Amino acid sequence: MSARVRTxxxxxxxxxxxxxxxxxxxxxxxxxxxxxxKLIGNPHCLHEWDINGTFNPVAENDS
Structure with a gap:
């Protein structure tokens, strides 16, 4: 069983x-x-991206 990294x-x-x-x-x-x-938000914002909350970059391969 190996894992792969997702983005x-x-x-x-x-x-x-x-x-x-x-x-x-x-x-x-x-x-x-x-x-x-377009969902532009505030163009002057220093964006705090919500990519680490529930996102899991490691996916298990079914091998």
Whole structure:
């Protein structure tokens, strides 16, 4: 049994609510949208990303 490391595909700022998703084609974080509106949050915020709360980067392989 081996483990593999995963990376997050979405993140939300705990301070201002800015939401982003990972775009594999662009290889960059992109603003998420809700009904076509960009979830930009506060552009002057020093973003505190909620990626370490419930996200577990280690996934067990079924081998």
């Amino acid at each position: 997050p595909t979405a993140r939300v700022c705990e301070r201002c609510g800015r939401a982003e998703r990972w775009d594999d084609d662009l290889e960059a974080w992109q603003l998420d949208r809700d009904d076509g509106e």
